[in-house]
Amino acid sequence: MKVLVIGGAGYIGSHVVKALLEANASVTVYDDLSTGHKINLFAKAAFVEGSILDYGRLEQTMRQGFDAVVHLAAKKAVGESMENPELYAENNLIGMVNILNAMSKSGCKVLVFSSSAAVYGMPEYLPVDENHPLNPINFYGFTKLESERLMAWYDRLKGIKYTALRYFNAAGYDPDGAVKGRDSKPQNLLPIVKEVVDGQRECLLIFGNDYDTRDGTCVRDYVHVSDLAAAHVLAIRRLLEGRPSAVYNLGTSNGVTVKEVVAAAEKVTGKPLPVRYVDRRPGDPAVLVASSKKAETELGWKPRYMRIEDIVKTEL
Numbered sequence: 001m002k003v004l005v006i007g008g009a010g011y012i013g014s015h016v017v018k019a020l021l022e023a024n025a026s027v028t029v030y031d032d033l034s035t036g037h038k039i040n041l042f043a044k045a046a047f048v049e050g051s052i053l054d055y056g057r058l059e060q061t062m063r064q065g066f067d068a069v070v071h072l073a074a075k076k077a078v079g080e081s082m083e084n085p086e087l088y089a090e091n092n093l094i095g096m097v098n099i100l101n102a103m104s105k106s107g108c109k110v111l112v113f114s115s116s117a118a119v120y121g122m123p124e125y126l127p128v129d130e131n132h133p134l135n136p137i138n139f140y141g142f143t144k145l146e147s148e149r150l151m152a153w154y155d156r157l158k159g160i161k162y163t164a165l166r167y168f169n170a171a172g173y174d175p176d177g178a179v180k181g182r183d184s185k186p187q188n189l190l191p192i193v194k195e196v197v198d199g200q201r202e203c204l205l206i207f208g209n210d211y212d213t214r215d216g217t218c219v220r221d222y223v224h225v226s227d228l229a230a231a232h233v234l235a236i237r238r239l240l241e242g243r244p245s246a247v248y249n250l251g252t253s254n255g256v257t258v259k260e261v262v263a264a265a266e267k268v269t270g271k272p273l274p275v276r277y278v279d280r281r282p283g284d285p286a287v288l289v290a291s292s293k294k295a296e297t298e299l300g301w302k303p304r305y306m307r308i309e310d311i312v313k314t315e316l
């Protein structure tokens, strides 16, 4: 199969490219390298440098003919989306419209999209399944939800079949060390822990220790990026078999606290990790854990990394 991976030089994208190459797919990466890295490109994959805002280049690339497109080229920083919604509207919404229009014009009928647990907003029950109400509480989550809705219309009107993969907390790196580029100015817990371990940051600021959880810190569902990548391969295959469009949560269903992440990092490095407790971060739910039963049943997806220590080991 011939797959176009848009955003294939980024964190999750490069892991998806690796998984596709291992599944013997022919892969082309389309990336503007705004946050992705050249060193994340695989020699076996073709590369087109381009932005999803450059409609002409996108359509021209798609005219090469692909069995499937994977779109992981959206902006992903929650805080930034609230401060600079224009940037997120342009990249995430106009970018999605461009991708769908280019697919429509070039006749490509299968799209796998990296969505997010942010489409749910504050959890009303746990674990969160795909039937949970959709009430994003930040602009980033709104752009993911609107992208899903756009795909649903292009399915109805243009026959483009899609799968939206709603990631919970993506974490870890390729265990073979094939992905080397790290996000600059990371905002997520694990990459920040890595910077503290490497001495690039003095300490980890823990956002709140007065939550109603087992140790007072927030509980999240960390899922290994290689497991996420595997789900994309399964989702493409399923759509190519002619199955209908679908939406899946991807998480391990294991809730892990921030303190437990810190303890795992300390165990892996054998050194104490300096931390400081600060105020809660606005918009953080106390607990966010996925039910991924639907992905297990329909995609045959099963995460291999179930212990936080094993995930943290690949990050550090």
Ligand code: UDP
Pocket (backbone or CB within 6 Å): 169, 187, 188, 189, 190, 192, 204, 205, 206, 207, 208, 218, 219, 220, 258, 281, 284
């Ligand atoms: N967190 C923290 N300090 C940081 C970054 C994150 O205490 O510097 C906490 C955050 O409050 C949340 C968890 O770590 O409970 C995961 O946060 P992250 O931003 O990685 O992902 P989110 O759950 O917001 O998608």
